[in-house]
Amino acid sequence: MVPMATGVQRTQQTQRTERRADALSKERIVDAAIEILDADGESALTFRALAARLATGAGAIYHHVANKNDLLSTAVNEVVAEVVAEAAGGDAEPREAIRAAALGLFDAIDAHPWVGTQLSQDPWQPAIPRILEVLGGPLLTLDVSRCACFDTASALMSYVLGAAGQNAANARVHPHVTDRAAFLGEIAARWTHLDPAEYPFIHQVAAVELPVHDDRAQFLAGVDLILAGIDALQ
Amino acid sequence: MVPMATGVQRTQQTQRTERRADALSKERIVDAAIEILDADGESALTFRALAARLATGAGAIYHHVANKNDLLSTAVNEVVAEVVAEAAGGDAEPREAIRAAALGLFDAIDAHPWVGTQLSQDPWQPAIPRILEVLGGPLLTLDVSRCACFDTASALMSYVLGAAGQNAANARVHPHVTDRAAFLGEIAARWTHLDPAEYPFIHQVAAVELPVHDDRAQFLAGVDLILAGIDALQ
DNA sequence: ACCTGAACACCGTTCAAGT
DNA sequence: ACCTGAACACCGTTCAAGT
Numbered sequence A, B: 001m002v003p004m005a006t007g008v009q010r011t012q013q014t015q016r017t018e019r020r021a022d023a024l025s026k027e028r029i030v031d032a033a034i035e036i037l038d039a040d041g042e043s044a045l046t047f048r049a050l051a052a053r054l055a056t057g058a059g060a061i062y063h064h065v066a067n068k069n070d071l072l073s074t075a076v077n078e079v080v081a082e083v084v085a086e087a088a089g090g091d092a093e094p095r096e097a098i099r100a101a102a103l104g105l106f107d108a109i110d111a112h113p114w115v116g117t118q119l120s121q122d123p124w125q126p127a128i129p130r131i132l133e134v135l136g137g138p139l140l141t142l143d144v145s146r147c148a149c150f151d152t153a154s155a156l157m158s159y160v161l162g163a164a165g166q167n168a169a170n171a172r173v174h175p176h177v178t179d180r181a182a183f184l185g186e187i188a189a190r191w192t193h194l195d196p197a198e199y200p201f202i203h204q205v206a207a208v209e210l211p212v213h214d215d216r217a218q219f220l221a222g223v224d225l226i227l228a229g230i231d232a233l234q
Numbered sequence C, D: 001a002c003c004t005g006a007a008c009a010c011c012g013t014t015c016a017a018g019t
Helices: A026-040 A047-053 A058-063 A068-087 A092-113 A111-120 A127-143 A146-173 A180-192 A200-207 A216-233 B026-040 B047-053 B058-063 B068-087 B096-111 B115-121 B128-143 B146-173 B181-194 B202-205 B216-233
Strands: none
Touching: A026 A047, A026 A092, A047 A058, A068 A092, A068 A111, A092 A216, A092 B096, A092 B216, A111 A127, A111 A146, A111 A216, A127 A146, A127 B058, A127 B202, A146 A216, A146 B115, A146 B146, A146 B181, A146 B202, A146 B216, A180 A200, A180 B202, A200 B115, A200 B128, A200 B146, A216 B216, B026 B047, B047 B058, B058 B115, B068 B096, B068 B115, B068 B128, B096 B128, B096 B216, B115 B146, B128 B146, B146 B216, B181 B216
């Protein structure tokens, strides 16, 4: 439909997703998928929507990507690789390196909720060793006994993926909460209706901390809790 | 199709899902859903399969359940309520109570992987306050300062849901791994092919700990790490 | 009021047919 | 070799029609 100037703009580096480029490739497909996921969320990524954006047929995508899970885990791996590249490399103090890596992952998943969903849905996808490395690597320079390193790194990863997954789910179910105070107030009210005898802790939390808590600060408090445990168990 | 002895077996308490009972109810629907989920996994639970098992039409289910998410979160809440009831109540030492609750949740999600998937997909469903209560309640009897209780309980929950979610995903992707050693050996081999300069920690883990680790023991090590952090930060 | 089941508006994936 | 897009085998959900 759209006339193409074939080969004319070869030297131009910028990518225009509006017009059909010369050839399909896994990279172009994955990048288009990421754009759809970031712009309109997980439910918007269908092979039909992706094919439309790439100005091709749905079946063509299968020549470069095995299936939807392959597409998603490749996209996740791309985002995680970027975060890890920023977090790693520096020769910061080990605890600080772990904090930075955990926070980088949290922020990335906050910005791309679909990453959190996918990470908690396939434990052996390519992004996992990256995450384990950036969280566990700094432990090698600590005095953690060799045998506890895997357990410790795995605990850090479970915590990060758990917190990030909850955050991602929240973003998915409540896409645009403008009034956070009102939203948390509703949850608190619901929790207050539970039996106080059965839920004493929930009642205290709903009354005091839940309505005013900050997700990022709470995440960081959890990281510090685990770091304190690492120090204590040495 | 199956002839029914109406009212005859009223006094009998046992539930027979093979025959159509007098009336549909949310409880009967949810119980049937749990049976399908446990027997054949998440992908087997469709409204058509559920309707067939209940000997009714697909639309009838919507008279008792709002939608599939309502059905799933009600099912999850039922399983979690059972686990929590077992774990809570006793006046065990706080750290021991937290350990027992965490392990109970881990085992329940190991037995019902779909629970792990659902829990990491909706942060405000009814089961969440139950989990937060059973993990956070014991903190009230510790000397944890009032203000850190929510952060600490939330960290415990994120860890438990993260670890359990990974475990559930693993069970979903690899339903019946008979030879665990061979399976872990394959992962280790894949990790060994990564660049040793970029993945020093992964290489050590793949060579030493990954092939022989036990998921439950590793989960418990993580709980103890967080408990040590709680003690250290007091 | 509750149930029935066909119909609707979608999915991911496949595959004969084109270039 | 790569692409096309109709077709297949499903979904969750709705709703007119029954009892």
